[in-house]
Each structure stands twice: as structure tokens, then as C-alpha cells.
Amino acid sequence: MSRYDPATIEPKWQAAWTEAETFKARRTGDKPKYYVLEMFPYPSGRIHIGHVRNYTMGDVIARYKLSTGHNVLHPMGFDAFGLAAENAAMDRGIHPKTWTYSNIDDMVAQMKPLGFGLDWSRMFATCDPEYYGQQQALFLDFLEQGFVYRKNAVVNWDPVDMTVLANEQVIDGKGWRSDAVVERRELTQWFFKISDMAGELLDAIDELEDWPAKVKLMQANWIGRSRGLEFAWDLSAPVHGFDKIDVYTTRPDTLMGASFLGLSPDHPLVKMLEKDNAELASALAEMRKGGTTEEALEKAEKLGFDTGLTVRHPLDPSWEIPVWVANFILMDYGTGAIFACPAHDQRDLDFCRKYDLPVIDTFVALDEPAPVEAAAFVPPKTEKVKWISHFAGLDEATGQEAVDATIDWMQAKGLGTGVEKFRLRDWGLSRQRYWGCPIPVVHCETCGVVPEKKENLPIALPDDVTFDIPGNPLDRHPTWRDCACPKCGAPAKRETDTMDTFVDSSWYYARFTAPHAQTPTDLEDAAYWMNVDQYIGGIEHAILHLLYSRFFARAMIATGHLPQTAKEPFNALFTQGMVTHAIYQTKDANGRRVYHYPEDVTVEGGSARLKDGTDVEIIPSAKMSKSKNNVVDPQAIIATYGADTARWFVLSDSPPERDVEWTASGAEAAHRHLSRVYRIAADIAASDAPETREDDALLKETHKCIHDVTMGVESFGFNAAIARLYAFTNALSKSRAGKEAKTFAAKTLAQLMAPMTPHLSEEIWQLLGGAGLIANATWPEADEAMLVEDTVTLPIQVNGKRRGEMEVPRDMPKEEVEKLALAHEAVVRALDGAQPKKLIVVPGRIVNVVV
């Protein structure tokens, strides 16, 4: 008898699927469609075990849906623009294009042996001119529709390298290469008007029924709807044409606690003041140091500068408060100006203590009415508090009631306007980099900013660029910028900014429905295949990628590139966990970290050392990263055990949504199990056992297994489904049923395993005389009548603790269960002649006696 030999069978069945075009997506009228999509990978060059896990999950769904009678679309592509290619160019002198396409070739070559049921004919990379040319066409349509505009925005500026840095290139406020302190500098940049859709994007979250609640919550918080009051403070004396300052506050009820008026360093008034105030200018320079991330801004030391100006309190013109510039006030949110109420905001309080500004209580706790000292009093908005003196006449009210009453009161007096605002900012899409999609506009001296003509698309990246000096090579290219103005024909200059790579990934799902169409999409194909029925990806994309995609779908509908029904492009979302692996690190003579490969480290009982005996520090459960040398390469596992073992193992032990720590030992065991399944099937094929009394029991087991595994696959409970398959394999192995019953059981087992271990399943299917490819076979259906047991084991609790159990008919009436339970030895002993205080019977589940 032959042994399980994946090296032979895996290429054989892959060839058979290719030959039969099993996974080619087809549009036919007789079947429902199903579109399953995994977030496409960045072509780093090597697939890692996390990719294997991610794509295996998608493949399980795709193959399952194929066998339940769907036309399945399951495509693959590459998110191929981005920083890493430029870094490779700088570090190793390889052209980004060469590097990227060679990485794509390598990754495809590594993915194909895994036997994923993908329609490879639809593959594309976002750096293909065919793709980004259509993206440029989309951009032009968005521009025409008013979804795109230009404005100033801050970037990380490296003053030594004279270049813009990405946030990840800013380390502790310094440039990663130059080590210079980074500054925030303003540039004119392109923006998508996503904020116009903030309310719609927020409200529509409720429609996303099959999205994880945590993702919906994260998006809702990110969009951040708030209701507040916008009102003006009159300057005591007008300056630079300003006679008042508009502020927005979500806590207008604390207006009587105003201590100072704060301006963002980027506020227009501050920019005017800066011009003739050297002291202010130098304070602002200090405030503008450091990166642009929200985290950096939040954690930065709170700095202030007294402008010397004062404003009049809107409710009492004789009350004047000072105007300060404060670095924690964001120009992007509200009006870029606030009033501070230190008694009820910790950040304001810290600021006021630092700069010796007054702290005025406006409300106190009902139970402990103490004035604010070191900690601001910030109760939940739903908690009732006592107001010291409230202008709208409140005595005891919650914060929310006070806010609403204040807004009404201020509006009635004509002092302000209640407004709704969002935290969500417009999407800045300009990148001052080479390796991205060129923004298809032209700068003309007479016509200004002019959109490129569609017939000139794609505006392709030039190949002859170098990366020996920092900055954008498009900026210094001798000829690429030169062009004719599409409007007047005069010599003009191309825009040299390229698009954020999030643009590339915001519509690729739509492009997969017609990857070679001469327009961004083909409406018929899009109408057939959209929406993505199941989207699978990492939780790290919970906000940006998924929100931008939702925006893009709407903008594409508005510009006629998607049907109305594609407003929410992802019907169901599943966020899988990461595969993590310990990092092994030591420090060199200079105290710098040195990372070691797992194979160079001996781990024994929680401590690790190198071959030369050096102690190694173990950092557990870290995200796999090439630079940390902790990436597990699936190639070795596939070479040793085959793709099915790798696929089975990555699904078997952990729930798919959870992070999983990679250990090598499990792969061996997974392979032993698959060999065992093969052996069991081969034994059955070779046997001629007649039918026995055990046939029915095995048949029943088989149907229970069909039911449980189907439920598992439908609900992403892959690990539970696999545990069930282990148990069923054990049952089949021990069963003394006859050949016919066992053949049915083994063929069913092969079918239930097929989404996970497709090659082995095809082999077993063939061995046991199954017709055609198992990939095309109809998914087995459980016979409901076989799933029901006649009796159940009821646990008996006394005071909630398990004290015994009894076997009763499944449908025994409650009264009889009670009678039996009270007669149970353990209950009799516990009662000791007394009456039970309470008797709880949950039919089919449990009995609890309270004594």
C-alpha cells in the first residue's frame, strides 16, 4: 500500500484544477454568486506564515461556497506602491520597479504550491500602469464632481535631508537617517472631501450587520460626531483686522469657568501676530518641533505663550480673559480656538497650574462638594452634579442636560449657534514621493491647476530616476515634468506629488470584477459581482483602509463607476489575528540591539542562549517583522510536510480572530494526523468487511460531524471544525462498521476536510471511487433526524456546585426530572431531611437544588 506523499499528490491535483479551470470565476445565470476577498498583500518578497493563515481562511470559504453551488470570485493581487521599494532603492541601488516586480514573481511562486483556489487570470498589481491609469481617471472624475480640493497641511520636515518624512520615519521626534529634530511644516496638498460624508459614513455603520462590533465602534469613535456651541469672543482691541475670535466647544455649560482663550499655533491670527513678534515666533518654532502624529502631539509637553491680547467674556463684557497660544490646540478640529475651563479638564488644569492662570469651579459633586485642587473634576456626562451658579438657571443637572440647556439658552439670546462637528478630517492624499500613482494634473502659469485629459492617461512614472539624494526624484527629473497645458497648450509643469497608497487599496476590490476593462470598472461585471460577500483582513485596517474604501465606494457611485447597491462594498468582514513569534535579542558592545534567528538560538525552560553560550533575551509574541529576524518562512514546512499540512496546521489550534504564537512542534503532529487519515482511507479501500451492527452508529456519527463542521466553516470556527474532525477520525478509526458504511464515512470526511486540505481530499476521494473532482462535489448535508439523541445526561447541582449527574430521556417532563433529582443520592444527603429552598430545572441542561 502506498504512503501519504504530498510531494507527488499536491502538484498532481493543482494541475488537475488548472486543467479543469475549477477556480475561474464565471458569470452564469443559474447560480448565486459569492465574492470572497482577502486583503491583498504588500509584495515584500517573501510570504510568511501569517499570509498562509490569512489566505487559507479565504480559501476555505471559497472552496466551501463552490461546493454549495455558487459562482465564486476569489482573486489575488498586490498592493505594490509604497515606501519600502524606495528604501530598497536607497539601500541597495535597485530600481523600485525592478524590486517590486521581482518580489511579486517570488511571492506568486511561493503562493501557487499552497493550492489556493484563486482565479489567477485576474491578478494585477497596483503599480501596473493599466491599474493606476484607471485610478487617475477616477481621480479626474472625483475632481470634476467636487470630491477633491487643495489646501495647506502640515508634514514632517527633515531640516537636514530637506525632505518630507513618513510618520514611521520619525523616531522620537528625529529623522531616521539624519537624526535631526523634525519640524512641522506646511505644504499645499491634495485632499479628498471625506468629511462631507462624515455623517453618512457614521449613520451607515448600523447597516453593517456582519461586521465585528469592535470595528464598527472604532470607526464610529474615529468619525466622532459631537454637538457643541460655536460662538465668538470679542477682542478688547481689534488687531490685524480681527475684532473677535470664534471658538467651538462641546462643554459650553462650563463657560463661567473660562480661564483663558487658547489659539492653535496654526491659527490665522497667530500667523499674523508672529510676523512682528520675535518672541512669539521663537516660541512657535519650539512648538512646531517634533512629528505630526496625534500621539506625538498629545504626549508633547504642554507649551503656552501669552499673546498679551485679551477678549471679553460673552456674558459679562467687563470680564476680560487673556489670549494664549497653546501647542495642544489643533487647527484641524473645530475653529482652531478654544476657551479653557481648567476646573473640568485635566489638560487645561495642568496648563493653568504651569502658567499660573485662574481655576474657577462651575459645578461640584453632589456628595462631596469640594473645590478642584490637583485633579480636574470630570464626572461622566450622565452623572448629576450641583451647579455653583449657572446662567441658564440650572441647579442640579447632568453634564449632558447642562450642555443642551446652555446651547438652547445661548441660541435664544443670539450669542452662539449649536453645531454638529466631526473628528474626522479630510483625507490628504498627496505624497512627495516617486513610487506611487502620479496625480494627473498640470500647473499652468496662465490657467493655474488644470486636470490632465483622459486620453493622455496613464500619466506613467518615468523609469530613469535615481535615489542617491533625498527627496522626490520626480521633482528633479530633467524632462518628465514638462508638458503642454491641456487647456491653453502653453508649456506647463506636471504635478510631482503622487497618491497615498490607501487610494490604491480603496477600489481594488471593484477592479477585480473586471481587471482589464478600459474604464475603471465595467458596470455589468461590477453589478454582478459586487459586493464582496466576505472580506478577510487584519484588525490593523479597522479604521483607515476600511473607512477610505467605504468613502471611495460612495464617490464611485456618484461618478457612475459602481451601482447604487455597492455603497457598502463589504457585506461581511472578518478580522483575523496575527501570527506572532518570539524575538531573540542581545546587545552589542555599543548597547545596540542585535536580533537572532530562531535556528541560531537554543531555548531551554524559558531561558535561551546562543551557540557560544551568550544569554539571549526573549521577547514573546511580537508581530513578525523582517528587521527583527522573527519571520517564520512557510517554505521549509511546505518542503518537509506539504501544503496541506501547513494549511491544516495554521487553522487548527487557534481561533482565527486571535493572534497565534508560532511553534514549530505542531506542524509535525499535523502531518502525522493527515498521514493517519490517508492510511485509514486506504485501509477502507482495501477491505471487504460486510455490514455490521455498528453501521448505524457510524452513520449517525458521520451526520453529526457534517453538522458540526458545516457550522464551524460557516461561522469561521475553523479550529473547532478541525477539533471535530479529529474526534470523528478517532471514531472512524475505532469503528467496526462494514466497508460500505466506512466508505461513506471516509468520503464524507474527505469532503469536510477538502476546504482545508484540498489535495489530500482529492486523493482520498479518488481512492474511494468518488466521481469527478472533490472540489466540484456537492457539500454533504446532515440528516436532522440523525442528530438527535434519545437520552441526555443532566448534571445535578446543589447550591450551584456539581454534585452528581443522571441520565434521563431527552423529553422527560420537568416534574419527573424534579422527582428524580430530589431522589438522587447527593441531593438527599445535602437536604438531610429538609425541604429544598428552590429547585431549578432547565430542561436538557441542568438541575440545581438550593438548600
Add this chain to the structure above:
RNA sequence: GCCCGCGUGGUGGAAUGGUAGACACAGGGGACUUAAAAUCCCCAGGCUUUAUGCCGUGCCGGUUCGAAUCCGGCCGCGGGUACCA
């Protein structure tokens, strides 16, 4: 800092208000074998006075007849934080 998760035996995990530890890994014991590998069978949360016992799901408290599960507060870890993708 802020937002969102997660935390269960030596290990991965199961159980989503009803028998905590299914199914595996690693470990221990046995069968088969001249021997080994492979295979098959069995054991296995902790404690102790070995029982009809006690403890036990990060920590503290609460709700409930009953909590890993729900609520409140802490601790630890992870993801995101708008130019990594």
C-alpha cells in the same frame, strides 16, 4: 495621552449565563518489535488528610439559584492614532 481588543492547565485552546479544561501539542506509562522507527492503547489542572474534600479561568468587588461568560474598578499585553500598509 486617546480609541479598540485580549488575558483559561506545562503549551495552543474548548465551553458566550448551566458538568471548566473538548480536541490537540509536549510529557508519562503500556502493547507490538531482536532492537529502533512507525503504529496502537492508557494516564494526565492544582492542593491535601486521596474525599461524598478543598481551590481554580490576570487581580479586586458586584449581579444571579448558577459567572470563564454579564456589570464596576485595577493590572498586564496587543492593535490603531490620519505619510508603514
